[in-house]
Amino acid sequence: DARVTQTPRHKVTEMGQEVTMRCQPILGHNTVFWYRQTMMQGLELLAYFRNRAPLDDSGMPKDRFSAEMPDATLATLKIQPSEPRDSAVYFCASAGTGGSYNEQFFGPGTRLTVL
Amino acid sequence: GENVEQHPSTLSVQEGDSAVIKCTYSDSASNYFPWYKQELGKRPQLIIDIRSNVGEKKDQRIAVTLNKTAKHFSLHITETQPEDSAVYFCAASIKSVMRFGAGTRLTVKP
Numbered sequence: 001d002a003r004v005t006q007t008p009r010h011k012v013t014e015m016g017q018e019v020t021m022r023c024q025p026i027l028g029h030n031t032v033f034w035y036r037q038t039m040m041q042g043l044e045l046l047a048y049f050r051n052r053a054p055l056d057d058s059g060m061p062k063d064r065f066s067a068e069m070p071d072a073t074l075a076t077l078k079i080q081p082s083e084p085r086d087s088a089v090y091f092c093a094s095a096g097t098g099g100s101y102n103e104q105f106f107g108p109g110t111r112l113t114v115l
Numbered sequence: 116g117e118n119v120e121q122h123p124s125t126l127s128v129q130e131g132d133s134a135v136i137k138c139t140y141s142d143s144a145s146n147y148f149p150w151y152k153q154e155l156g157k158r159p160q161l162i163i164d165i166r167s168n169v170g171e172k173k174d175q176r177i178a179v180t181l182n183k184t185a186k187h188f189s190l191h192i193t194e195t196q197p198e199d200s201a202v203y204f205c206a207a208s209i210k211s212v213m214r215f216g217a218g219t220r221l222t223v224k225p
């Protein structure tokens with residue numbers, strides 16, 4: 001049963017600290033998305049990659065967030081320095097190469113709390 | 116860019132009744148419209164989807180309709196059960212990039 005995996009599942013940190021979240025997409029999927037979910041904003045698209053190339057990161061605060069895909073099996077989302085308003089659940093999702101109608105498969109999420 | 120609006124934000128129904136959730140989108144280039152169900156503390160999971168060349172699709176107790184002219188689509192759940200209680204998200208997609216609605220919290224009372 002292929003699934004997207006994310007680590008860590010929970011992270012509590014103090015304001016100003018660096019946070020790195022990791023995602024392993026489903027093997028063979030070539031598109032990876034990062035979303036942030038809060039009660040107020042729903043599911044916000046932060047950034048996405050296709051064939052490891054970043055295509056759009058306009059949803060991310062550029063000064064503190066960065067997303068990379070060092071290889072086809074790993075995507076990372078980094079926040080430095082973290083702030084209390086970054087507290088949210090961060091989801092990674094991956095999609096395959098079947099044209100325009102691609103279901104996105106979500107990982108279990110990383111619940112981030114910044115104190 | 117694409118903007119998706121979803122209504123209502125909360126919906127409470129009695130077990131056995133039907134539930135309808137509506138979404139509108141702004142970009143006529145959107146061609147794929149999935150619906151995701153998210154239970155508390157879990158990941159969103161696809162429950163049904165529809166492509167822009169189809170007007171209606173049904174899968175057991177759930178159905179989705181699409182009106183491309185009006186740019187709106189709806190989720191219909193019949194014979195609701197307590198396990199249908201969750202948050203439901205609609206999305207509109209262009210080239211696999213999805214914009215989500217704000218979600219509808221559905222509560223089914225036994």
